[in-house]
Amino acid sequence: GAGVSQSPSNKVTEKGKDVELRCDPISGHTALYWYRQSLGQGLEFLIYFQGNSAPDKSGLPSDRFSAERTGGSVSTLTIQRTQQEDSAVYLCASSLNSFTDTQYFGPGTRLTVL
Amino acid sequence: DQQVKQNSPSLSVQEGRISILNCDYTNSMFDYFLWYKKYPAEGPTFLISISSIKDKNEDGRFTVFLNKSAKHLSLHIVPSQPGDSAVYFCAASRGTNNNDMRFGAGTRLTVKP
Numbered sequence: 729g730a731g732v733s734q735s736p737s738n739k740v741t742e743k744g745k746d747v748e749l750r751c752d753p754i755s756g757h758t759a760l761y762w763y764r765q766s767l768g769q770g771l772e773f774l775i776y777f778q779g780n781s782a783p784d785k786s787g788l789p790s791d792r793f794s795a796e797r798t799g800g801s802v803s804t805l806t807i808q809r810t811q812q813e814d815s816a817v818y819l820c821a822s823s824l825n826s827f828t829d830t831q832y833f834g835p836g837t838r839l840t841v842l
Numbered sequence: 843d844q845q846v847k848q849n850s851p852s853l854s855v856q857e858g859r860i861s862i863l864n865c866d867y868t869n870s871m872f873d874y875f876l877w878y879k880k881y882p883a884e885g886p887t888f889l890i891s892i893s894s895i896k897d898k899n900e901d902g903r904f905t906v907f908l909n910k911s912a913k914h915l916s917l918h919i920v921p922s923q924p925g926d927s928a929v930y931f932c933a934a935s936r937g938t939n940n941n942d943m944r945f946g947a948g949t950r951l952t953v954k955p
């Protein structure tokens with residue numbers, strides 16, 4: 729598979745627990761993005777990595793959210809002390825170099841916080 | 843603050859007719875615009891883009907029009923096909939290497955056979 733992959737595809741967790749979402753971008757893509765889509769809402773930008781660094785963290789909803797990317801490839805989005813309002817589909821995308829390159833999206837992780 | 847707006851949550855058209863999806867933005871600094879298409883249970887896929895130096899970009903059945911003075915863009919699909927039924931997201935960003943891309947809420951297009 730040459731596309732963006734994400735795991736798990738579905739995650740159900742209890743309020744207050746931590747969750748970790750994983751994204752494998754397309755090989756060779758230096759830019760990686762995390763978005764979320766809540767029910768009835770548009771896509772919400774969360775964070776963007778250029779290589780391993782995240783120049784823009786302004787979209788993270790709160791300090792419970794963090795993300796890292798190692799080796800310029802795999803990225804993990806961690807949500808600590810999950811709340812019910814964190815329930816959403818979390819989408820990862822990658823592009824060759826920058827925001828103006830076509831972004832290729834993964835299938836998403838559906839997170840449900842009970 | 844919703845800087846990109848898609849005011850029609852849904853649109854239904856007959857197969858073979860034109861589909862027109864609209865998008866408005868408020869930030870005059872946006873200069874790059876994209877449309878994404880999303881099927882249920884899949885991530886969005888890039889469809890077509892336009893930079894602010896153009897007012898039209900065409901790719902097969904898909905054409906995007908940009909009216910900078912009105913801060914409005916539209917996606918035209920002609921002829922519409924049942925396989926075009928999906929949610930369409932409009933997005934906008936600033937600059938050529940900007941981190942802040944804003945999306946609209948999406949418009950669900952249904953093309954009836």
